[in-house]
Structure formats: C-alpha cells, structure tokens
Amino acid sequence: MKGSPSPRVPAEERGGCPRLSRWALLIPVLIFKACITCGCLVILHKQSLKAHKLPETFPEWRCALGTPGSKEGVWTCCPMGWKPFQATCYFLSSDSMSWDESEKNCMGMGSHLVVINTQAEQDFLLNWTKDIFSSRQSYFIGLSAQEVEAQWRWVDQTPYNKTAAFWIPGEPRIPKREKCTALQVHSRTQARQNWNDIPCSTSLNRICEAAAAFI
Structure with a gap:
C-alpha cells in the first residue's frame, strides 16, 4: 500500500554476505604466501599484468622472486621464451637474418x-649460448660502424667504450666493408674475446634484449 513503511532488511542481507567477502579476499592472499614460501615461478597472463604497463606483444610472462639485481620482495618478469639476467631479458633466435632485418x-x-x-x-x-649449440654459432649484436671509419655505435645510442669491447684479437679489420658485429661462439672454447666485424648483409642468428618488468 502506498505510504506504508517498507519492511526492514536484516543487516547481513544489506551488507551482501560479509562472510563470503572476507574469504574471497583471504584465499588469494594465502595462495600468494604459499607460492613465495615454495620459491615457485609463476606464469602471469597479459590481462593480469596490464596494470603494470608491460608490453602487450607477449601473451604470457614468467616471473621469479629475488632475481639477482632486483629489489628484495620484487618479482622480476620476462616474456616466455626469454632469459633473465639482472634487470634485463634476452631472446636468442633460432632463425637467421641480415643485421638490419x-x-x-x-x-x-x-x-x-x-x-x-x-x-x-x-x-x-x-x-648461455655455449650451452645451447654443440658447434660454432654466430649472433648479431647491436653494434655497427657508421659512415666514418671505426666510429662504432650501439643501437640504443650508448657510447662505444673501447676498453669494454670484446673483439677477437686482430678485429675489427675492415669497418668500411664489415660494418656490423657478431658474437661468435664455439662450444669447445671459453674465449671471452669473441666479437667479429662482418658484412651487414650476412644472414645470422640474433640476440635481442629488453628491460625486465618488475611487480
């Protein structure tokens, strides 16, 4: 009847089942703590990481807690198929292309x-590369020579530091013709000095790098 007071709703009904809400919050916390205790790796999908502004080109990520170089209590994440080192993710290709490609x-x-x-x-x-292949393999890295002879430059504009270069003894030899740099790996040697300048049109494997994501 119009004007008659509406029946009082019990407090539990107005609150929308507070017991269920508490469990809904508690269960994920317990799962997360258990994962940390076990030191496990987790696979996070793009939807769950989108809030952290990670690139959207990869559908899945692999995260680890306590990766060297990261802050305590922070998860370091790399795309699936990439390998983490300190605060960086690395990709090793199985196909070959020119340096520009x-x-x-x-x-x-x-x-x-x-x-x-x-x-x-x-x-x-x-x-890392020695553990993957049983024979000699070469990978393009992001160092190339500019128009002026011997003016080497990294793709991200990091200044070239000759004292922190790892050229094979006697290299680079012909920067005017061999303007791109490859990291040469042989499974039977441990030589740290393994950079070689080669023609950019050569078809080689490659190593890509990107900054790791932290959550």
Missing part, C-alpha cells in the same frame, strides 16, 4: 639487438 625483428618485439655494457653481461651471454 634482425634489428627490425627485435624492435617488433619491443626490444633491440643486445647492447653489451659489462664483462658480466658478456660472460652471461657466452655461457
């Missing part, structure tokens, strides 16, 4: 040809 391919994945800044990074790449 290799850089375009890396850029299409939101990365660039690898820029090697330290001896630790050089050693990491050497050990």
